Amino acid sequence: MANNRVTDIKNPFKEVFEALDLKEQRKAMKGAMRREGNRVKRAAVANLSSSPGGKGGRPLGAGTRQKVSRGIYVRTYPERYGTGFMVSVKPHGRIRGVHQNRHGYLKPVLMWAEDGTRSRNVGRRKKSFFSSSRWSGAKVRNYKRSGHSTGYMRGYHFLEKTERETADGVENRIFDDFRKNIDKAARKRGLLD
Structure with missing residues (x-):
């Protein structure tokens, strides 16, 4: 249980972190993971839409009713598995990672496009x-x-390209977001001036 004394904002991050309870710490970390995961997902969608097309130079999924890029999704790991996130196109459940074609069939198009067939x-x-x-x-x-x-089907490797482009600085961005979330939670509880 955290105490309700007011903490000076100049104190190190560790003291502010320890003043919060476990639930608030986890919420702050999960929010930072989700934000970074969504940033990486946006980069993957951009790489997919700019990937060189096949017939006539059109990008993958051009002319479909449903956007193919909807098959790119972010998973934030549950607490029992530690902390982290994953951007994926592999089918997960009924709707994640699949594309509905014009005949109504669900197909893992982006999984095939990433690695090729x-x-x-x-x-x-x-x-x-x-x-x-x-x-x-x-x-x-x-x-x-x-x-x-x-x-x-040739491999487009848009996720591989995204990983190469976004790998630098992921940990720093996650920690910066985590610190902001901790400060926000501490201010809400009146622990920071």
Whole structure:
């Protein structure tokens, strides 16, 4: 339980932090994570919309009813897993990371666009072989098929580019936001002048 004495604003950050209870400390940290996560998400959306397009030079998702960029989302880690955030396009739940196409089907388009897909063929299975999964490294069964090739999707790597561009200074920005949130909570409780 925090005491209600007035703390001088010139005192170090540690004293103000310790004057708040655990719930307020966690709320301040989660707010800082969410703010930085949203900033990184905006950078990812900008990189997606400026990525070089395929047919006619149009960016990915041009001409769709629903914006493809809605599939980019931020997850702030729950308290039991520590602290942090993640910007992702991998499907999570029913609506995160998926795109509804014009036929009403939900597809993980951005997951395919980030990493690319392998070349595939239509038709009956001729023979099977095992290979390692690109993502998990586990052994997976693949098939050779008798029909024509349906091609592949090249990787756009917009999240990878975003990570390279935004990695510098993430910790500093999070701590600055965290400090502002702590000061705001302390002023609300009357701990700072």
